[in-house]
Amino acid sequence: MKRIANQDGFIPRQGNFKSLISYQKAEAIYDITYYFCTLFLQKSDRTVDQMIQAARSGKQNIAEGSSVSSTSSEFEIKLINVAKASLQELLIDYEDYLRTRGHLQWQEKSAQFEAMRKLGREHNDSRFFMAMVTTRPPDKIANMAIILIKQTDYLLFRQLKALEAKFLDEGGMREKMTGIRKQVRKQQSKSL
Numbered sequence: 001m002k003r004i005a006n007q008d009g010f011i012p013r014q015g016n017f018k019s020l021i022s023y024q025k026a027e028a029i030y031d032i033t034y035y036f037c038t039l040f041l042q043k044s045d046r047t048v049d050q051m052i053q054a055a056r057s058g059k060q061n062i063a064e065g066s067s068v069s070s071t072s073s074e075f076e077i078k079l080i081n082v083a084k085a086s087l088q089e090l091l092i093d094y095e096d097y098l099r100t101r102g103h104l105q106w107q108e109k110s111a112q113f114e115a116m117r118k119l120g121r122e123h124n125d126s127r128f129f130m131a132m133v134t135t136r137p138p139d140k141i142a143n144m145a146i147i148l149i150k151q152t153d154y155l156l157f158r159q160l161k162a163l164e165a166k167f168l169d170e171g172g173m174r175e176k177m178t179g180i181r182k183q184v185r186k187q188q189s190k191s192l
Contacts, residue, residue: 017066022155024124025148026059026083031126032133032145033090040138051093057086058152073167077160084156091149094142103139105146116147 017023033055037048065079098105106113123129129148133141 017063020062020066020159021124022083022152022159023059023062023066024126025120025152025155026055026062026087028124028126028129029087029090029145029148029152030055030059031130032141032148035130035133036138036141036145040141047093047097051090054086054090054093058083058090061086062156073163077163077167080156080160080163084153084160087149087153087156091146091153094146094149097142098139101139103142106143112143113147116144117151120148120151 030052033051037051041048041051061079061083065076065083068075068079095105097103106116119129119132129144133144136144
């Protein structure tokens with residue numbers, strides 16, 4: 001039986017996760033968190049490992065979700081949700097740090113909050129934020145991280161909404177495979 005080639009194939013090219021703004025911000029959050037934990041928390045504190053792992057999980061799950069996107073919408077959505085949950089855990093750790101040490105968390109509409117939010121909207125590069133972080137005290141770093149986490153959470157929410165819409169419009173991998181298989185069979189029967 002002669003094979004009919006499907007030039008496009010049914011497995012799309014996977015996305016480049018490093019181009020995702022959510023990934024870039026998550027990478028900055030990881031770098032800030034690593035710096036913060038190694039400089040300002042005691043190594044024996046379990047929170048150090050938990051914060052670093054939560055930051056890492058946020059970044060890694062965005063990358064993994066993007067990589068698996070070519071074959072599984074379901075896993076992509078699940079992994080982006082895991083990234084979102086990990087960053088929420090990290091957010092709480094930073095808020096706990098401020099509260100338990102008597103530091104103020106920047107409030108929305110405050111000058112510091114708005115200035116950092118603006119920087120977060122304008123920049124995604126970890127190097128930019130790390131240059132700032134290395135000159136700030138720990139309470140300022142925690143507040144900066146909180147704002148970046150909230151911005152990344154919003155981006156991940158929008159990413160999930162876009163994935164949901166794409167799934168509703170295009171279906172999942174099984175549907176695509178079945179459709180292409182039916183198309184190939186139809187072409188094969190015509191060529192006989």
